[in-house]
Amino acid sequence: MERGKFIVLEGIDGSGKSTHAKLLCEALRERGIPCEHTFEPTDRPVGALLRRYLKGELKTCERTIAGLFLSDRLDHITHPEGLLAKLNAGISIVCDRYYFSSIAYNCISESIEWVRNLNMAARELLAPDLVIFLNIPAEIMEKRLERRDYKEIYENLDNQRKVRARYFEAFKAVDDPVAVIDCCREKIDVAKDVLHTALKLYK
Ligand code: TYD
Numbered sequence: 001m002e003r004g005k006f007i008v009l010e011g012i013d014g015s016g017k018s019t020h021a022k023l024l025c026e027a028l029r030e031r032g033i034p035c036e037h038t039f040e041p042t043d044r045p046v047g048a049l050l051r052r053y054l055k056g057e058l059k060t061c062e063r064t065i066a067g068l069f070l071s072d073r074l075d076h077i078t079h080p081e082g083l084l085a086k087l088n089a090g091i092s093i094v095c096d097r098y099y100f101s102s103i104a105y106n107c108i109s110e111s112i113e114w115v116r117n118l119n120m121a122a123r124e125l126l127a128p129d130l131v132i133f134l135n136i137p138a139e140i141m142e143k144r145l146e147r148r149d150y151k152e153i154y155e156n157l158d159n160q161r162k163v164r165a166r167y168f169e170a171f172k173a174v175d176d177p178v179a180v181i182d183c184c185r186e187k188i189d190v191a192k193d194v195l196h197t198a199l200k201l202y203k
Contacts, residue, residue: 004092005201010100011134012160014141015183021096023191039096046072066106066115073122103170104163116173128176129201136183
């Protein structure tokens with residue numbers, strides 16, 4: 001059986017990752033490709049701890065947080081119904097955030113190297129077949145996020161600008177195949193581009 005493809009969606013908060021991850025997953029299924037949508041932080045125990053941190057309920061140091069995101073990721077990869085099990089069963093995965101999020105958000109004192117190196121433990125187990133970066137300026141993102149009822153700790157303009165810049169550094173620091181897609185357009189046009197890019201994996 002052919003192994004499923006591992007497709008990762010990345011972007012700053014408000015870039016529409018979860019919407020496009022779901023749309024892509026549905027579109028692949030319609031084409032007869034078995035596919036599941038998943039996300040990080042996960043809904044498993046370490047992911048639950050991380051969501052408490054993101055709401056500001058848990059305070060700890062940056063290294064601990066980066067370590068927890070890595071633990072959540074390793075569990076996501078290896079648990080009995082996790083990423084490797086699904087991919088080996090021929091199911092493709094569309095994953096909303098993966099280690100590029102850690103490099104972009106959890107860098108230690110502005111240095112991405114420590115987090116990048118830490119996350120090589122995940123990359124050794126599972127590297128993406130394709131990373132789709134939903135590209136949007138932080139200012140446009142902020143307008144979209146104003147509609148949400150609470151802001152997680154990372155959501156402010158200055159930080160989102162830094163995060164976006166670090167994503168591009170991360171793409172240089174880790175040699176995975178990345179497609180950058182302009183998201184300042186109508187959702188339907190972005191979705192078409194995302195699907196077109198992903199389908200190249202199945203030729
Ligand atoms: P996400 O669930 O995508 O948030 P939302 O659905 O509200 O857009 O991600 C939650 C936050 O977690 C996001 O601000 C980025 C952060 N994050 C990290 O800091 N490091 C990581 O490794 C991951 C996966 C996410």
